[in-house]
Amino acid sequence: MVLFGFGGLIYVSVLLINAVAILSEDRFLARIGWTSAAAEPGFGGQRDDASVKARLVQFISSVRTLMRIPLMFINTILIVYLIILG
Numbered sequence: 001m002v003l004f005g006f007g008g009l010i011y012v013s014v015l016l017i018n019a020v021a022i023l024s025e026d027r028f029l030a031r032i033g034w035t036s037a038a039a040e041p042g043f044g045g046q047r048d049d050a051s052v053k054a055r056l057v058q059f060i061s062s063v064r065t066l067m068r069i070p071l072m073f074i075n076t077i078l079i080v081y082l083i084i085l086g
Helices: 006-021 025-029 052-066 068-085
Strands: none
Protein backbone atom coordinates (compact mmCIF):
# COMPACT_ATOMS: atom_id res chain seq x y z
CA MET A 1 0.00 0.00 0.00
CA VAL A 2 1.32 3.41 -0.91
CA LEU A 3 1.13 5.85 1.97
CA PHE A 4 1.44 9.00 -0.09
CA GLY A 5 -0.11 9.37 -3.50
CA PHE A 6 0.50 12.20 -5.89
CA GLY A 7 -2.17 14.33 -4.18
CA GLY A 8 -0.62 13.79 -0.76
CA LEU A 9 2.77 14.78 -2.11
CA ILE A 10 1.30 18.00 -3.50
CA TYR A 11 -0.42 18.79 -0.18
CA VAL A 12 2.77 18.24 1.79
CA SER A 13 4.89 20.34 -0.58
CA VAL A 14 2.38 23.22 -0.56
CA LEU A 15 2.20 23.12 3.24
CA LEU A 16 5.99 23.18 3.54
CA ILE A 17 6.28 26.09 1.11
CA ASN A 18 3.57 27.91 3.08
CA ALA A 19 5.50 27.30 6.29
CA VAL A 20 8.68 28.78 4.82
CA ALA A 21 6.78 31.70 3.27
CA ILE A 22 5.19 32.84 6.53
CA LEU A 23 8.35 32.85 8.63
CA SER A 24 8.76 36.31 10.09
CA GLU A 25 12.30 37.61 9.78
CA ASP A 26 11.84 40.13 12.59
CA ARG A 27 10.07 37.91 15.11
CA PHE A 28 11.40 34.41 14.54
CA LEU A 29 14.49 34.38 12.35
CA ALA A 30 16.21 37.26 14.19
CA ARG A 31 15.99 35.34 17.48
CA ILE A 32 18.03 32.48 16.10
CA GLY A 33 20.41 34.72 14.15
CA TRP A 34 19.14 33.85 10.68
CA THR A 35 18.52 37.30 9.24
CA SER A 36 19.60 38.50 5.83
CA ALA A 37 21.35 41.42 7.56
CA ALA A 38 23.63 38.92 9.30
CA ALA A 39 24.65 37.59 5.88
CA GLU A 40 25.51 41.08 4.63
CA PRO A 41 29.15 41.95 5.27
CA GLY A 42 30.40 45.26 6.56
CA PHE A 43 32.59 47.56 4.52
CA GLY A 44 35.49 45.58 3.10
CA GLY A 45 34.17 42.27 4.47
CA GLN A 46 33.64 39.15 2.47
CA ARG A 47 30.29 37.45 2.08
CA ASP A 48 29.91 33.99 3.49
CA ASP A 49 27.99 32.33 0.65
CA ALA A 50 29.50 28.91 1.19
CA SER A 51 28.01 28.11 4.60
CA VAL A 52 24.80 26.16 4.98
CA LYS A 53 23.32 28.86 7.20
CA ALA A 54 23.89 31.59 4.59
CA ARG A 55 22.35 29.43 1.89
CA LEU A 56 19.30 28.64 4.03
CA VAL A 57 18.78 32.33 4.79
CA GLN A 58 19.03 33.09 1.07
CA PHE A 59 16.59 30.25 0.26
CA ILE A 60 14.04 31.46 2.83
CA SER A 61 14.31 35.00 1.49
CA SER A 62 13.88 33.78 -2.09
CA VAL A 63 10.82 31.68 -1.26
CA ARG A 64 9.24 34.58 0.60
CA THR A 65 9.87 36.92 -2.35
CA LEU A 66 9.09 34.71 -5.33
CA MET A 67 6.26 32.52 -4.04
CA ARG A 68 4.04 35.11 -2.36
CA ILE A 69 1.62 35.69 -5.26
CA PRO A 70 1.65 32.14 -6.72
CA LEU A 71 0.93 30.69 -3.26
CA MET A 72 -2.24 32.75 -3.02
CA PHE A 73 -3.56 31.18 -6.20
CA ILE A 74 -2.34 27.67 -5.36
CA ASN A 75 -3.92 27.82 -1.89
CA THR A 76 -7.20 29.11 -3.34
CA ILE A 77 -7.29 26.32 -5.90
CA LEU A 78 -6.55 23.69 -3.25
CA ILE A 79 -9.23 25.05 -0.91
CA VAL A 80 -11.85 25.08 -3.67
CA TYR A 81 -10.82 21.57 -4.73
CA LEU A 82 -11.06 20.27 -1.18
CA ILE A 83 -14.45 21.91 -0.59
CA ILE A 84 -15.92 20.52 -3.82
CA LEU A 85 -14.39 17.04 -3.87
CA GLY A 86 -13.61 16.62 -0.19
